[in-house]
Amino acid sequence: MALDSKIPAGPLGEKWTKHKGEIPLVSPANKRLIDVIVVGTGLAGSSAAASLAEMGYNVKAFCFQDSPRRAHSIAAQGGINAAKNYQNDGDSVYRLFYDTIKGGDYRSREANVHRLAEVSRNIIDQCVAQGVPFARDYGGLLDNRSFGGVQVSRTFYAKGQTGQQLLLGAYSALNRQIAKGRVKMYARHEMQELVVVGGKARGIIAKNLVTGELERHSAHAILLCTGGYGNVFFLSTNAMGSNVTAAWKAHRKGAYMANPCFTQIHPTCIPVSGENQSKLTLMSESLRNDGRIWVPAKKEDAEAIRAGKLHPNDIAEENRDYYLERRYPAFGNLVPRDVASRAAKERCDAGYGVNKTGEAVYLDFAAAIVRYGKEEALVKGVNNPSDTDIKALGEKVVEAKYGNLFQMYEKITASNPYKEPMMIYPAVHYTMGGLWVDYNLMTSIPGCFALGEANFSDHGANRLGASALMQGLADGYFVAPYTVGEFLSKDIRTGAISTDSPEFEEAEKAVRERTDKFINNNGTKSVDFFHKRLGKIMWTEVGMARNEKGLKQAIADIQALREEFYADVRVLGSANGMNPELDKAGRVADLIELGELMAKDALQRNESCGGHFREEYQSEEGEALRDDKNFAFVSAWEFTGVPAEAKLHKEELTFENVELKTRSYK
Amino acid sequence: MDLTLKIWRQAGPEAKGELKTYPISGVEEDMSFLEMLDYLNEQLIDQGIEPVVFDHDCREGICGMCSLFINGEAHGPGRKITTCQLHMREFKSGDTIYIEPFRAKAFPIIKDLMVDRSAFDRIQRAGGFISVNTSGNTIDANAIPVPKENADRAFDAATCIGCGACVATCKNSSAMLFASAKISQFSLLPQGQPEAKERVLNMVHQMDLEGFGNCTNTGACEVECPKGISLENIARMNRDYLFASFSSNK
Numbered sequence: 001m002a003l004d005s006k007i008p009a010g011p012l013g014e015k016w017t018k019h020k021g022e023i024p025l026v027s028p029a030n031k032r033l034i035d036v037i038v039v040g041t042g043l044a045g046s047s048a049a050a051s052l053a054e055m056g057y058n059v060k061a062f063c064f065q066d067s068p069r070r071a072h073s074i075a076a077q078g079g080i081n082a083a084k085n086y087q088n089d090g091d092s093v094y095r096l097f098y099d100t101i102k103g104g105d106y107r108s109r110e111a112n113v114h115r116l117a118e119v120s121r122n123i124i125d126q127c128v129a130q131g132v133p134f135a136r137d138y139g140g141l142l143d144n145r146s147f148g149g150v151q152v153s154r155t156f157y158a159k160g161q162t163g164q165q166l167l168l169g170a171y172s173a174l175n176r177q178i179a180k181g182r183v184k185m186y187a188r189h190e191m192q193e194l195v196v197v198g199g200k201a202r203g204i205i206a207k208n209l210v211t212g213e214l215e216r217h218s219a220h221a222i223l224l225c226t227g228g229y230g231n232v233f234f235l236s237t238n239a240m241g242s243n244v245t246a247a248w249k250a251h252r253k254g255a256y257m258a259n260p261c262f263t264q265i266h267p268t269c270i271p272v273s274g275e276n277q278s279k280l281t282l283m284s285e286s287l288r289n290d291g292r293i294w295v296p297a298k299k300e301d302a303e304a305i306r307a308g309k310l311h312p313n314d315i316a317e318e319n320r321d322y323y324l325e326r327r328y329p330a331f332g333n334l335v336p337r338d339v340a341s342r343a344a345k346e347r348c349d350a351g352y353g354v355n356k357t358g359e360a361v362y363l364d365f366a367a368a369i370v371r372y373g374k375e376e377a378l379v380k381g382v383n384n385p386s387d388t389d390i391k392a393l394g395e396k397v398v399e400a401k402y403g404n405l406f407q408m409y410e411k412i413t414a415s416n417p418y419k420e421p422m423m424i425y426p427a428v429h430y431t432m433g434g435l436w437v438d439y440n441l442m443t444s445i446p447g448c449f450a451l452g453e454a455n456f457s458d459h460g461a462n463r464l465g466a467s468a469l470m471q472g473l474a475d476g477y478f479v480a481p482y483t484v485g486e487f488l489s490k491d492i493r494t495g496a497i498s499t500d501s502p503e504f505e506e507a508e509k510a511v512r513e514r515t516d517k518f519i520n521n522n523g524t525k526s527v528d529f530f531h532k533r534l535g536k537i538m539w540t541e542v543g544m545a546r547n548e549k550g551l552k553q554a555i556a557d558i559q560a561l562r563e564e565f566y567a568d569v570r571v572l573g574s575a576n577g578m579n580p581e582l583d584k585a586g587r588v589a590d591l592i593e594l595g596e597l598m599a600k601d602a603l604q605r606n607e608s609c610g611g612h613f614r615e616e617y618q619s620e621e622g623e624a625l626r627d628d629k630n631f632a633f634v635s636a637w638e639f640t641g642v643p644a645e646a647k648l649h650k651e652e653l654t655f656e657n658v659e660l661k662t663r664s665y666k
Numbered sequence: 667m668d669l670t671l672k673i674w675r676q677a678g679p680e681a682k683g684e685l686k687t688y689p690i691s692g693v694e695e696d697m698s699f700l701e702m703l704d705y706l707n708e709q710l711i712d713q714g715i716e717p718v719v720f721d722h723d724c725r726e727g728i729c730g731m732c733s734l735f736i737n738g739e740a741h742g743p744g745r746k747i748t749t750c751q752l753h754m755r756e757f758k759s760g761d762t763i764y765i766e767p768f769r770a771k772a773f774p775i776i777k778d779l780m781v782d783r784s785a786f787d788r789i790q791r792a793g794g795f796i797s798v799n800t801s802g803n804t805i806d807a808n809a810i811p812v813p814k815e816n817a818d819r820a821f822d823a824a825t826c827i828g829c830g831a832c833v834a835t836c837k838n839s840s841a842m843l844f845a846s847a848k849i850s851q852f853s854l855l856p857q858g859q860p861e862a863k864e865r866v867l868n869m870v871h872q873m874d875l876e877g878f879g880n881c882t883n884t885g886a887c888e889v890e891c892p893k894g895i896s897l898e899n900i901a902r903m904n905r906d907y908l909f910a911s912f913s914s915n916k
Contacts, residue, residue: 051800070729128807129798133821140811172795179791239723273696279725477800526711578777
């Protein structure tokens with residue numbers, strides 16, 4: 001099948017308005033005859049389900065958590081971007097569009113990104129109308145802060161809990177529709193299979209995680225809002241339950257997987273402490289507004305710190321290497337995530353790491369505390385403040401900005417970041433890749449849509465901070481509810497879809513066979529044993545730096561791991577009733593297949609761009625070398641039986657409004 | 667460190683549960699409490715014993731999925747944390763740790779340490795929202811100024827993660843802290859005013875239907891709340907409820 005991105009004709013700034021005006025409408029009477037399934041209730045899912053229900057469609061929403069409010073969007077910390085220009089710093093829709101295209105290293109679609117920038121402003125209006133308590137200044141108006149990769153302040157926030165507040169806003173809109181009976185909510189349910197009837201996505205097999213029962217649900221369209229697949233690395237900032245199963249089942253049924261190797265490694269996470277660690281915790285990028293990143297300039301100092309013989313506060317200013325400020329003076333500590341992560345790895349690989357494992361750098365607030373303290377002393381009229389007074393005043397300001405993050409850090413590490421610098425290291429955080437979708441957010445299976453992190457469309461090879469929340473809500477509130485009309489307007493005469501068809505029968509049978517296999521396997525190793533091994537392979541060979549030899553090795557290792565997994569995994573208990581181990585086994589099985597495809601994708605992309613860094617393709621200074629002549633395309637993979645034999649389709653990216661340039665933050 | 671775990675095991679909602687004893691060694695102090703349970707489960711699987719079922723997801727203190735009553739305290743020892751933020755350095759080798767589910771009539775047990783908290787969702791559905799459609803035609807965000815003090819207080823109330831520690835801690839199994847947090851958030855904002863009276867009446871009514879107890883101002887909920895939701899919210903809800911009871915048009 002040829003890839004048709006269905007990008008509307010016309011000037012960039014008019015495409016969306018024109019397209020939206022031309023999408024066929026479905027009359028209110030007919031909407032009542034149309035069923036839509038939404039899988040996942042994070043920002044994209046909750047907002048889409050609520051909006052579609054408001055419009056009059058019959059919606060069924062599914063989440064594996066015990067409540068839709070707990071989807072992992074809840075954990076997003078720093079903020080949400082919008083081109084409001086409230087700070088009068090020259091921001092505009094075009095600038096947000098441009099920053100996003102550049103930040104994504106020129107591997108995203110112009111038309112999609114421009115639409116995102118356009119609707120960003122509606123999101124803020126909508127959320128405030130819903131009662132989302134964003135941070136405000138003393139005049140009662142909305143406050144903003146800065147994020148990496150940009151030179152304006154366009155990020156709206158609610159302390160370090162912006163994702164929570166936005167999700168609770170979407171959850172409240174969803175609740176309003178559930179209360180009206182417009183949305184039927186299925187919590188503690190997980191999608192196990194996509195049902196395709198006559199070439200169209202017409203339903204899902206869902207498992208009730210409490211009873212173990214398999215349920216058939218039919219609909220005229222299926223929206224997958226199931227998030228990213230960072231857990232393929234085992235250790236990531238994703239929630240424990242985050243998984244790729246819904247998207248992978250769609251992939252196996254014909255949906256193309258796009259740019260799967262584009263993974264975001266976030267520079268500021270709490271470093272790994274031990275073998276039994278289950279997840280990594282992010283320290284918001286907003287901290288880079290005020291924190292300065294450094295390692296000792298002398299190797300012997302780094303060694304002394306690692307041995308516990310030297311304290312970072314005792315290293316004199318001139319013996320510190322603020323390597324981001326040194327290498328990238330124009331953006332300093334606020335370079336994009338991929339750049340900051342690689343720079344940290346470079347220093348640690350060179351032997352300047354500062355914790356026991358040698359894989360950590362400092363994020364230091366001492367300078368900010370003094371700067372804010374002096375300001376406060378002036379504002380409060382404190383004459384001749386002592387250093388202690390200044391620090392105390394400054395700590396108060398920092399606490400007001402980042403209090404919950406500092407508290408979180410101290411709980412995990414037992415170290416006080418007001419008094420000594422934080423230790424941080426990059427960790428897997430987000431996946432730019434995902435299901436291939438056209439301009440209408442429809443996958444290559446008609447009737448199957450993908451929204452939010454589950455699709456690939458807006459962030460190219462690297463996502464800018466505070467843009468994930470923007471995209472999730474844009475897709476769910478303002479894009480998909482309209483664009484589904486193009487597909488659904490042809491379905492007004494279809495009537496209810498039966499779940500008694502052979503397609504449903506077969507899909508349910510396939511799920512049952514899979515679960516029975518796990519239960520009856522009688523292996524010797526737990527699911528986590530295999531998941532951890534997969535994570536190690538992925539982090540070592542398909543992580544922050546990749547090369548041909550390593551990627552080929554990874555593919556071979558993952559294939560061997562997959563065989564061993566099926567031969568030797570041990571799942572206790574039964575398929576009837578609550579069995580989280582069994583659910584985990586199904587998820588890990590899919591992650592193993594995905595891992596292989598990620599390595600294959602990384603291997604074919606002979607260039608370095610954004611989060612994808614191939615060691616063979618770098619400048620003498622160690623910067624990424626993009627190859628626009630040969631790789632300005634989206635790689636869309638078609639499943640053909642095994643991941644290794646997936647077929648590559650290329651969607652060429654055309655840039656009509658932005659000039660392709662070497663991305664420089666120097 | 668070496669520990670003795672006494673864990674509540676219950677096969678299903680109707681089954682009879684009991685405390686089972688599991689000795690465990692090799693626990694590291696940097697492990698979170700849930701990682702300690704992962705570690706135990708790995709060993710149980712090796713021994714052919716079904717692993718302990720417990721709720722968890724984000725493991726960074728924000729999703730509200732993890733619960734657990736540890737040594738008689740919701741989310742265990744330590745203040746303003748969830749169980750996933752509790753670390754084993756709070757315990758010492760040789761300790762015996764009692765791990766039970768959150769207990770309340772309105773939170774029936776599903777299996778082992780996992781309980782059903784859907785009553786909270788139903789309370790929210792009774793009115794925990796502002797009735798505005800997602801048309802994209804709402805007024806500009808800055809056309810609704812909110813005094814910073816009110817905005818901050820609304821935010822503080824809105825940080826509730828819906829974990830249920832307040833209910834599990836309360837001797838009456840009351841959900842007043844939870845319900846009042848949502849009601850307060852909207853009560854403090856201009857956007858919430860048009861529906862304020864119906865909201866408080868409906869949400870309190872639903873709370874009573876779910877079988878939660880009443881509030882006797884003990885204040886244990888505030889102490890155990892991982893997000894430090896203030897009792898002030900209950901006072902505000904009571905005031906709003908009283909006002910609405912006398913002045914509602916319905």
